[in-house]
Amino acid sequence: MNSCGNDPIFEDGKGCGSFFEVKCSKPEACSDKPVVVHITDMNAEPIVTYHFDLSSLAFGTMAKEGMEEELRKANIINIQFRRVHCKYPADTKISFHVEKGSNPNYFVLLVKYVAGDGDIVEVDLKEKGSEEWKALKESWGAIWWLDTPKPLKGPFSIRLTTEFGVKLVADDIIPSDWKPNAFYKSDLWIN
Template identity: 50%
Template sequence: MGTLSSLAVLAALLSFAAVGGAVDGSAEYDTSTDLTPAGADWNASEATKYWGPWTPARATWYGQPEGAGPDDNGGACGFKHVNRYPFMSMGSCGNQPLFKDGKGCGSCYKIRCRKDQSCSGRTETVIITDMNYYPVAPFHFDLSGTAFGRLAKPGLNDKLRHSGIIDIEFTRVPCEFPGLKIGFHVEEYSNPVYFAVLVEYEDGDGDVVQVDLMESRGPGGGRWTRMRESWGSIWRLDSNHRLQAPFSIRIRNESGKTLVANKVIPANWRPNTFYRSFVQYS
């Protein structure tokens, strides 16, 4: 999460409380709705799925005004080049109910803002790509500068960004990445007894709650071996034998859907390499 909102946002809230009105002296911060249930832990993990009704949240932004968020175009999910397709700089940090210890990485949400005078009211789709460590609401989207500006009326992008904290609504939606189904980036230090893979570009549900690997031959051939979540959307397998590729990878989503990418990692796989696959659903 970037410095603009993750650190300065707390100072903005204190400033607001002190003056009893606008965060920036001009745009009024709406407090008409208390979003905080009694005893709520804003970083508590929840199993709730958000498909359906619009839910109130708050949004901030970080990074460059027209940027993708993180300075390295990555984030706490481990995704690469979030400034490029399919992310197109429309990423967001999520606090724990959205990030879910990394299992929310890749989830897509439609968001909209209507209370700030600079808001257009139209919906935009954002993808969870990063972690929000300093939430200001039970559901807090810390958007890229690009995504935050897209919520504004034409010509008012900078004015809306100047508001700092805005009330929004969100709803979970399927990810739509035309031309992509799923991709796997074999991480840099992978070797015959340690295999780590970043799961990204998952069309559909977007999230990943479990990953399994099947070797094509050898001691683990023909059976699924459970991988462990390393961090973000990176999953790893520490093996007691030399792993025998090609590898098939099976993914389970939060909705319970299972995706299988058969022999997606070839026999001559290399670390720091991206492999793409069409998948079978079950």
């Protein structure tokens, strides 16, 4: 149930990973039942103020039974939408992907599977044995980076701060022998 969104939805990448409930009541093929979609990309088409480019599955799911193709052929329709909390299965924990190209002086981190409000506004890293939290800078979406002249030494703890001020810490989540292009799953989750 994926969708692209225009800039007010995608927000220069900050909206990537967010969830919206969308529904339509016209044309006749619309069921008026909502579907929850996951924003995965940007659509720059200046069609209307808020624009969703729904996957075929999501588009068809809004239709009355047996009228999926008719609704898809309608192409552009008016919808109602609202932002909803991200929901992942209960066993899905926040995970961290060390991005390709990362090294001890340039560390890039993708934060995945953040449920709840889903909006991370700060990511900090702390090296083992240090009391200092180093702020990562947002690259785009859920990708954060740190450029440092002194090589970083793991293991690293990662602290996340949500839009509503909730702070979560994954202690020593990135091991001392970390590798680029590797996932590290935490025990953290937001409901």
